[in-house]
Amino acid sequence: MENTAAPAAAVLPPRPQPRPPQRYRRPAPWLGLVAIGYAVVQLAMVIPHTGHALGWDESVYVSQVDPRTPPAYFSAPRSRGVSLLVAPLVSATDSIPALRILLMLLSAGALYGAFRVWTRLLPAPQVALAALLFSGLWITQISGPAVMPNLWVAIGAVAAVGWFLRVPDEPNARWWLAAVLAGVTLVRTPDGGWLALPLLIGAIGVRTWRPALLPLLGGTLLGAAQWIGEAYDRFGGIGERLNVSSDVEGGMGLHFSVGAALRSLNGPQLCRPCEVPLRHPELTVWWLALPVLTLLAVHTALRDRQESRRVRVGLGRPAVRPPAVPLTVLPIACAATLALPYLLLIGYSAPRFLMPSYALLALPIAGLVFRAVRAARSPQHLAVALGVIITLHLASQFVVLNHTVRQSDATTGRYRTAAKGLQGLGLRPPCLVTGDRALPVAYHAGCSSAQTSGNNRSITPPSLLRRAAREPTALLLRRGQARPPAYARTWVAYPLPGTEWNAYLPPDQAREWEARKSRQETSGNGPSMGAMTMSYPTTSWAGFAAAEPAFADYAQDRFRRYRHHVLATLRQDGSPRVTPLEVNFLSGELWLGMMPESRKALDLRRDPRFSVQANPGPGADLTEGDVRVSGRAVEVTDPGTLARFAEEVHPPEPFHLFRAEVTEVVHTALENGRMVLRTWRPGQPVRAVRPGGDDTPPRVEG
Numbered sequence: 265m266e267n268t269a270a271p272a273a274a275v276l277p278p279r280p281q282p283r284p285p286q287r288y289r290r291p292a293p294w295l296g297l298v299a300i301g302y303a304v305v306q307l308a309m310v311i312p313h314t315g316h317a318l319g320w321d322e323s324v325y326v327s328q329v330d331p332r333t334p335p336a337y338f339s340a341p342r343s344r345g346v347s348l349l350v351a352p353l354v355s356a357t358d359s360i361p362a363l364r365i366l367l368m369l370l371s372a373g374a375l376y377g378a379f380r381v382w383t384r385l386l387p388a389p390q391v392a393l394a395a396l397l398f399s400g401l402w403i404t405q406i407s408g409p410a411v412m413p414n415l416w417v418a419i420g421a422v423a424a425v426g427w428f429l430r431v432p433d434e435p436n437a438r439w440w441l442a443a444v445l446a447g448v449t450l451v452r453t454p455d456g457g458w459l460a461l462p463l464l465i466g467a468i469g470v471r472t473w474r475p476a477l478l479p480l481l482g483g484t485l486l487g488a489a490q491w492i493g494e495a496y497d498r499f500g501g502i503g504e505r506l507n508v509s510s511d512v513e514g515g516m517g518l519h520f521s522v523g524a525a526l527r528s529l530n531g532p533q534l535c536r537p538c539e540v541p542l543r544h545p546e547l548t549v550w551w552l553a554l555p556v557l558t559l560l561a562v563h564t565a566l567r568d569r570q571e572s573r574r575v576r577v578g579l580g581r582p583a584v585r586p587p588a589v590p591l592t593v594l595p596i597a598c599a600a601t602l603a604l605p606y607l608l609l610i611g612y613s614a615p616r617f618l619m620p621s622y623a624l625l626a627l628p629i630a631g632l633v634f635r636a637v638r639a640a641r642s643p644q645h646l647a648v649a650l651g652v653i654i655t656l657h658l659a660s661q662f663v664v665l666n667h668t669v670r671q672s673d674a675t676t677g678r679y680r681t682a683a684k685g686l687q688g689l690g691l692r693p694p695c696l697v698t699g700d701r702a703l704p705v706a707y708h709a710g711c712s713s714a715q716t717s718g719n720n721r722s723i724t725p726p727s728l729l730r731r732a733a734r735e736p737t738a739l740l741l742r743r744g745q746a747r748p749p750a751y752a753r754t755w756v757a758y759p760l761p762g763t764e765w766n767a768y769l770p771p772d773q774a775r776e777w778e779a780r781k782s783r784q785e786t787s788g789n790g791p792s793m794g795a796m797t798m799s800y801p802t803t804s805w806a807g808f809a810a811a812e813p814a815f816a817d818y819a820q821d822r823f824r825r826y827r828h829h830v831l832a833t834l835r836q837d838g839s840p841r842v843t844p845l846e847v848n849f850l851s852g853e854l855w856l857g858m859m860p861e862s863r864k865a866l867d868l869r870r871d872p873r874f875s876v877q878a879n880p881g882p883g884a885d886l887t888e889g890d891v892r893v894s895g896r897a898v899e900v901t902d903p904g905t906l907a908r909f910a911e912e913v914h915p916p917e918p919f920h921l922f923r924a925e926v927t928e929v930v931h932t933a934l935e936n937g938r939m940v941l942r943t944w945r946p947g948q949p950v951r952a953v954r955p956g957g958d959d960t961p962p963r964v965e966g
Contacts, residue, residue, distance in 0.1 A: 278812045293377055294392030302399040303372035306408040311368065313669040314409060317362040319678035322411040322468050323707035326363075330354050331926035334712040336695075336703045340508040341489055342501060345451030364409040371408040374397055378419045381426035382627065384592055387634070394519035394630035398422075398623045400658045401550075403615040406672070413452040414616040418623040420448035421459050421602065425595050425624065428463050431476040438475055449487025455602060455620065460484045462597040468874040474710060490846075513610050522605065524613035526551075530664050531671065536612035547660045554625060558596055561628035564635055565592035600626035604742040624902055636779075654937045676704070678763045682710035683738070686767055687762035690777050691736045699730060699740035700765060716749065724804070725751040739768040744872065744898045747923065753852055754810040756946040757802040757925065771811055774947035776802065802896060802925035806852030811887040812944055819878070819929055821848050822891040826879035831856070833874055835869035835880070841867055847876060854924035856897055857915050865920040872896040874924075889933035897922035 283816040318326060325338045329351040330343060338344075353366050379395040398418070400405055407415040427441040449456025460480055467477040478632040495505035510516035514536075526537035529548045532540060542548065567588065608618040633650055682705045686697065697706035697713050703720065706713035714723040714731075723731075729751055731737065739752050743766045748755060756774035757766040769777065778801075809816035823829060831845035845865045848855040856876070858865040868874060878891040900906065900921045909921055931942040941953045 284461075290387055294389055295376060295383070295395055298392050298394060298395045299372045299376035300401060301396075301744075302375055302405070304410065305662075305665075306368045306371070306406050307365075309665060310669055311361070311364045311409055313673035313915070314406075314676065315364050316673075317680045317708060318411065318704060319672065319679075320701065320704045321677055323704040325411045325413075325764040326350060326354055327707050330358070330440065330707075331835050332358055333707055333710055335722050336707065336713050337715070339512050339720055340505050341454070341512055343449075343451060343453045344494075345447070345487075346411055346416065348450070350411055351415070351452055358623070360591065363411070367411065370416060373421070373877065374416070374419045376948065380429070381423050384434075385429055386627070386631065387899045389632050390634050391627075392755045393633060394626040394773070396658075396687070397626040397630060397654070399662050401619075401622060402530075402661045402668060403533075403619060405553060405661070405665050406620070407616060407619065412616065413455075414619045416451045417448055417455045417602075418478040419443050420451070421598060421620045422623050424459060424479060425463070425598055428466075428473070428476050428480075429590060429594065431479075432472040438479040441476060442479035442486070443909055445480065445483035446487035449484050450490065453491040454485055454605065458488055458601045458605065459598055459620070461601050462594070466594065466597075468828075514612065516605075516609050519609060519611040521608065521613050524611075525607060525615075527617065527641075528613045528615055531615070531668050532615045533616065533668065533672070534612075536614075538613050544664075548662055550657050550660075551719075554629075557629045557632060558625055561632040562596065564632060565589045565628070568635075595624040595627045597764040598627075602760060618680040626723055680708050681762040682760050682767075685758075685763065686711070686738050689738065689767060689769065689774070690780070691738055693737075695736040696728075696731050697738050697740065697767075698723075699738075700742050700746065702740055705740060716751075719739055725749070732773075736773060737770060740765045741768060742766075744896070747898075748804065753804050754807040756807060757804065759802075769947075771947070775882055775949075778947040790865050800927040801946040802927050804852060804875035805849065805854040805926060805944065808926050808929060808944065809852070812950055815929065815944060815950060817889070817893045819893070819931065820849055822878040822889065825848070825888075826881065829879050830877040831864055831874060832876070833864050834871045835867060836870065848914055850907075850909065854893065854926065855909065855913075856922040856924060857909070857913065858920040858922070859916070860920060865922075868922055869899060872898065876924075889931055892928075892932075893924065893926060894928040895924050895926040897924060 320611060324338065324342070327333050328338060328347040349370075350363060350367070355365055370585060375395060375398075379391050382391045382394070404418075425443045427437045427444060430437040445456060445460060448459060452898055460483075463476065464480050467473045467480060469731060473878045492502060499505040500509055521538075525534055526548075527538055527540055527542045528535035529542065529551050530544055544871050589707045602624070603618055603621040606613065637643050637647050637650065661671065679701065679804060682701070682891075686695075686705070689797045691697070691709060691711060693710045695709065695711035697709065697711045698715060702713045702715065714728060715721050716725050728737070734912065738753060741748060742756075742764050743759060748757075748768055752768050752770075755768035755770055757768045758774075768858045793941045805816070805820075827846060829847055831843050833841045833843070835841050841863065842860075845856060845858070845864070848857065856868075856874075873894075874897050875892055875894040878893075880890055881888050900909075900923055906921055910917060910919075911914075927945065929944045933942075935941055942950055944950045944952075
């Protein structure tokens, strides 16, 4: 019989070959790359435009720890954490570029550290995407090297919520939670309280989070200790400080400021009052989509409620699981409480106010993106499409950033220019600056700052006048718009070239400066103000009357003798225009009233320079003398001022009204048969010129 049995080798199954060991693939450091990119954007786009000067709020924070400048007034709503952050560097150097670079490095490192906390809770690529969505915002980029608290609150909020969620499984997490929350509260105490509120509710309501209760209370109180101590030291208690803070903020109460927040999305950096329109709404798609994306993230988390509540990341690839409900809802709850006071309790807005909310919302939205890609029929195609959308979003943020940093550059540059102008006017420490934008200008000039009104009111007019008698003082007012306050009505105004301000100096200080300038010109050295000497100083009619009362009374009497006088203005082509005019003296000012849309009114709107000649009277002799006043005409649009003028003068309505800023008063008269020319200019004594004889030159007196 034929043997049909198969050989044993053919019957037995082949031995399985051992697989080569898989090589461990280290995950790409996406989060680190995002932090590096964040620093590079700051270095390339922000610091070149902000490295030469500090902004308004920045000068307040830095001045608190700068040993070279007096501290600016620190209002009740502020907290000192940011000042303490920059104190070591500011104490060592006054270099603003060095300060910017330090903050760039710190902010990039803090961004990495805060989101790194979440890599134990969420997949690392998802965390990196959240960091990218937040750090790619223009307000986040411009805030990186800035001495401002809001970015640090945002970064601290991300870390605090992450450590809170890790408390049940990691004993050391509670200490990190307390430390981070203390830092947030030290940087901005009210925001620390709003951040802690939903975390405290969660710790009380959920048993597994109870171990976080003590760190939450301890961290918040530790961070607020300095603020509380200062409240009792400066304001008389916590309640009183909160009341003062409410006054500074314009009255804390129910204010629906969502519209203001929308109008400020693409700038300005502070919208108060927020009356600007929303420019380039096409660049606001991300912001407008935030509420929708947030609701979708919550819906997705609730739908996947049965999945694991926490995603752990080991050495291998992260588990592909949807985020649990706490990982989605808790960041959103904290984002809502942090946004609440800025959307409902104050009447103005700034994009930086909502940065903490943007940072926290980036986490669930990044999770939504990954969830959508995993659930798609064609994940690769959807991932590419979402990548294009995110790229376009980042590009739009760079457009806004470029525009905003250039505006910031121009604004802070004017602060520097104004400070140099004040130094050219003789302001050297110790000195005092008050008025419009006084805080940043004073910081860059090395002077103290004080305000008699407004949110930063820190001195009374009598106290300011007493200081002005002891040290060089300047009042800054926007040129052609603001009328000097009553205490400075007689001060002399010097235009600060390159800025929109006039610097008003007390009369004695102005006379001293004019005398020093005259000595420098006589010696051939020239004054230190450079081009500023080409602009004539101005003052009100009350300033002229205070400096030369007899001369002012005579000039005013000459104008009041007759009703009509002669006004000289400049046409559009620069040629002179001469027209009749009535003048009025009220409240220490010289007023020029005109018919609506008259040629002379249009001339003055275009070029405010003028001269008005008093009616010489009948006859050909100069027996009554001749008076001419020159200066700059400032149009008055305030309804109250117009109403008071109309009540006193009863002009035909409607009318244009201009207030005269006097640069020169000239009196020409015959004395003993000879002509005498007397001239007065702000800050200078009356100068009389008498003609000489055939062999003698004219004689100058004064």
